[in-house]
Amino acid sequence: MTSDITPGGTSTAGSKNRATIITIAIALLIGALVALAGSQGGAELAGFPLYAWAVAAAFLIQVLVYLPSAAAKTERFFDLTGSATFIVVTIGLLIAAPAPDARSWILGAMVILWALRLGSFLFARIHRSGSDDRFDDIKGDKLRFLRVWIMQGLWVSLTAAAAWIAIAGGTAEREPIGWLGIVGIVIWVAGFVIEVVADLQKNAFKADPANKGRFIRTGLWSRSRHPNYFGEILLWVGVAIVAVPVLVGWQWIALISPVFVVLLLSKVSGVPLLEAKADKKWGGDADYEEYKAKTPVLLLKLTRP
Template identity: 45%
Template sequence: MGLLTPLALLASLDLALQWGLWAAAAALRTEKFFDLAGSGTFILLAHLSLRWGNTQHPRQQIQTTLVTIWGLRLGLFLFLRILTEGHDRRFNGVRENPATFFLYWTMQGIWVFVTLLPTLILNLEKHEKPLGFWDYLGWSMWALGFITEAVADQQKWHYRSNPDNAGRFIQSGLWAYSRHPNYLGEILLWTGLFLSAVSVLRGWQFLSIISPLLVWFLLNYVSGIPLLEKAAMKRWGKEAAFQAYLQKTPVLWPVSWKR
């Protein structure tokens, strides 16, 4: 069976955790620990796969460390944000409906496992190679993505914390070059973690490219950009300044492909 058995066990543990936490969240009618649970599961699965793989190669150690750093930063950031704001508008009309709420928690479990798949395979794979081009390229891309996401999040946090900016939209810092620089960073870092695993992947394992593709698809077409763009248009769509911002600032990539 090779890697399929431990991968199946990790997937089962992932879903079991999400469903158990859903039961608690549904009883309390709260989404406050939803994102923290997701990032915590990333860290748990990464470390379990590293332990089960029982390898001391620096590639696996570094990969797992990078996942941990990302998970701790994003999880704590989102948890503090929801404590400050009191709610997450994604869950309006959802937290009161246990069946729909269950679907959200289940989708989070699937997202965690699929996104982490290159790292899980890497950590469980016994086949080793010396560190090389793909490792350094992948980790460099992760660093660029991580810094982009972290800086963008902090810039928006500080902007919103200033009472003078109440009711206004951010268009400074990284947000002057991309309307969603935090999502750009997210896509880059997970693409980087796939690339850093490439030199070890074999055969069917290359299907784990679904990881960065899923992140890109969800942020572009499902739970990220579409919801925020719709909310922004509803709030500021009639303002000339916002229309100018839309015209001059790309949606995601800080390069306009329009002629």
């Protein structure tokens, strides 16, 4: 029987638990600070800032679904809960906001349409696979499992910040959509279409038995190694541009939304993980190395492949 004590006398399990608790605390603190800043000058509901209600709800929904999921040791509803949170909270904001204007409804539609598409896409993926190996080592550990749900609450809150802050703005006379709003809408549509088309192309590629064990380099994937992520970044930039004209004071924290999405996908959980996985599988293959050398990581190459 081996001891759970490191040579330095520190419990490995205890260290992991402390690190997990610290991560949860930091995530909640960031969420609270963004909620505080984004609520400045905004509308209130029952004496509490409306945007702060939205952020609190985003975290609460995760905890409520985490409880039965932890008991059953299942991650089956994790991704679906994230998508549903965007939808539920956005609808709640539109209902509770004082006289939501055209900008609010447009922003709400942007978030809801994106979340509906993402939710259906992820649900279909988990339905096909039956499980998600990302959770194999943690779903039996209630504290570590809770951490990923809390982080999902933070992800939702930061990603939707621009739209939610603009919708929950004060009761002052609103700005018309204007040319900047139209630019944002066009960018959002472009990003949404790119993301959807890229995902459809990849699904079709994987569904063809002839492509088993091969990497995709056709369609949008011939112009970018991660066109779906490029579309994702583009659409949240569009959301932020639509929201910008009504932001005041500390509400400018809303711009954390596109910045967060860019950093998350390009530096943390998106591109780096998939690039490492692809390098491990196809690294050294002449076709793959040529593809990497000639194809941008994110930005779509405008010239023909």
